[in-house]
Amino acid sequence: xxDIKKFMYVNRKAPxxxxxxxxxxxxxLIGAAFEQDVSLVFMDDGVYQLAKxxxxxxxxMKNFSPTYRALEMYDVEKLYVARESxxxxxxxxxxxxxxxxxxxxxxxxxxxxxxxxxxxx
Amino acid sequence: xxxxxxxxxxxxNSLESCIAHAKEGxxxxxxxxxxxxxxxDTKVSAMLREAMSRFTICALEPDLxxxxxxxKVMDGVKLVDYAGFVDLACDNDKVQSWL
Numbered sequence: 051x052x053d054i055k056k057f058m059y060v061n062r063k064a065p066x067x068x069x070x071x072x073x074x075x076x077x078x079l080i081g082a083a084f085e086q087d088v089s090l091v092f093m094d095d096g097v098y099q100l101a102k103x104x105x106x107x108x109x110x111m112k113n114f115s116p117t118y119r120a121l122e123m124y125d126v127e128k129l130y131v132a133r134e135s136x137x138x139x140x141x142x143x144x145x146x147x148x149x150x151x152x153x154x155x156x157x158x159x160x161x162x163x164x165x166x167x168x169x170x171x
Numbered sequence: 172x173x174x175x176x177x178x179x180x181x182x183x184n185s186l187e188s189c190i191a192h193a194k195e196g197x198x199x200x201x202x203x204x205x206x207x208x209x210x211x212d213t214k215v216s217a218m219l220r221e222a223m224s225r226f227t228i229c230a231l232e233p234d235l236x237x238x239x240x241x242x243k244v245m246d247g248v249k250l251v252d253y254a255g256f257v258d259l260a261c262d263n264d265k266v267q268s269w270l
Contacts, residue, residue: 063182064179064182064207064238065238066203066204066234067177067178067203094181094182095179095181095204098238101239102239103240103242104237104238105236105239105241106236106237108232108233108237109233109234109237113237138213138214139181139207139210139213139214140210140211140212140213
């Protein structure tokens with residue numbers, strides 16, 4: 051199909067403190083129905099969205115982190131995490147709930163340039 | 172005086188401003204995205220470590236748990252629950268929220 055476009059979702063906000071992370075996830079899932087070439091980038095505080103062990107039992111918020119594991123079923127498999135952002139926050143790949151590819155800022159810049167559409171959250 | 176911080180230290184300068192303006196001996200409570208400042212081995216750990224010598228640093232445990240970082244808190248940070256938050260608000264004469 052020639053009408054497949056490359057969509058990149060750039061996630062830069064921590065979950066829960068603002069609604070950006072949840073909104074992004076919802077748009078990604080809706081967009082997945084259109085069978086486009088989708089990639090997700092997590093950088094800056096966005097890397098916190100993928101932190102393992104999120105537990106809402108003591109608060110009134112809903113833990114939506116298990117949904118990231120469902121992305122694979124929607125053929126959303128390109129998950130990129132900014133290495134510098136992760137390291138600055140004392141996190142490693144082992145602290146994340148899904149398999150991701152760590153990318154440098156240069157690599158993310160190149161990926162961004164390849165896209166037809168970039169959506170920011 | 173009780174100071175609360177609800178923003179990520181990587182997103183705003185709330186933590187920096189708070190510790191620059193709070194009086195020695197004050198209590199600083201990290202809540203919501205502010206709890207990320209309590210994690211060890213981050214770019215702001217040294218800033219928080221230094222602040223601990225002048226302030227009592229607390230973090231709201233339900234917010235740490237929600238974010239999956241409760242097991243990565245720096246030594247010396249006091250964990251409080253919602254009832255503890257209420258106690259802090261009542262025991263201090265004023266509350267300054269660094270929004």
